[in-house]
Amino acid sequence: MIPLVDYLLLSAVLFAIGVYGLVTKKNAMRLVFSVELMINAANINFVAFNRYLFQDALGETIVLFSIALAAAEAAVILAIVVVAYRIHDDVNVSELKNLEG
Amino acid sequence: MVDLSDITFYVMIVVVIGGAVAALESKEIIYGAIGLAFSFLGVAALFFLLDAPFVAVFQITVYIGAVAVLILFTVMLVREGRWMHDSPGRTGKLAGVLTAAALALSLILAFLASKQLNSSEQSLPNGFNLVYIGQLISGPEAPILEVLALVLAASILGAVMLAKVDREDKP
CATH class of the missing domain: 1.20.120.1200 (NADH-ubiquinone/plastoquinone oxidoreductase chain 6, subunit NuoJ)
Structure with missing residues (x-):
């Protein structure tokens, strides 16, 4: 039987990898990857807490909602990336400064 | 074992x-x-x-x-x-590694120091709880489901409108 802490440690490492990608990468697609990794880390935490500390299935229900929200968010972000590529011929986020004051 | x-x-x-x-x-x-x-x-x-x-x-x-x-x-x-080489430079990479390492270290230390998370009396017997999920989604969490359906529809519509190619110059 794997203890709860192992799942939490794994999700902490996964979240830190996502933060590393968000800080260092300039490519918009890599930023999307990082955000998805961080969402997955949070979902692991929800299901692990639900499995080990509670009897009902509220955590799993929240994860279902979270997965659906992440799918909607990915669709919008990828549409924005496609539009930015069509306008700028590039997806480097330090080149996209149309909204900069 | x-x-x-x-x-x-x-x-x-x-x-x-x-x-x-x-x-x-x-x-x-x-x-x-x-x-x-x-x-x-x-x-x-x-x-x-x-x-x-x-x-x-x-x-x-x-x-x-x-x-x-x-x-x-x-x-x-x-x-x-040409967009493969998005290298952030040595300073940026060091900053990223330091930030991620600090975050991971603080989280891991907090998890390891917690008494409740490390206690042996966890692991409840938790059977096949698909019925619970169904009761929750159709019962107390039903408003969230409705709002989520609206959000999904709005985001898909927005994505389609964003990525649509204008063809005004063609007849």
Whole structure:
């Protein structure tokens, strides 16, 4: 039987990898990857807490909602990336400064 | 005395972390997208290990079936030779590693120091709880489901409107 802490440690490492990608990468697609990794880390935490500390299935229900929200968010972000590529011929986020004051 | 589920857990740790690192550090970004899909698959296996088969299958359907394929298509649409070298420089990379390491270290120390998380009297017997999920979704959490349906519809409409190609110059 794997203890709860192992799942939490794994999700902490996964979240830190996502933060590393968000800080260092300039490519918009890599930023999307990082955000998805961080969402997955949070979902692991929800299901692990639900499995080990509670009897009902509220955590799993929240994860279902979270997965659906992440799918909607990915669709919008990828549409924005496609539009930015069509306008700028590039997806480097330090080149996209149309909204900069 | 090594259980089969323990072996599966440690193999899936390798798959999840390795897929995540490959997603961020691969040379070709399309290999990164495939690594991300492997990471999603490892997380789904973790959900199976956590006695949440419905969530695991939902994860496979939505993440690997929809999100990973969508990301692959977008990568193919916007791929170009010159955007591979997005190296942040040594200072930026050091800052990223330091930030991530500090965050991971503080989280891990907090988890290891917590008394309740490390107590041995956890692991409740938690059977097949698909019925609970159904009761929750159709009962107390039904408003969230309705709002989520609206959000999904709005985001898909917005994505289609954003990515639509204007053809005004053609008859």
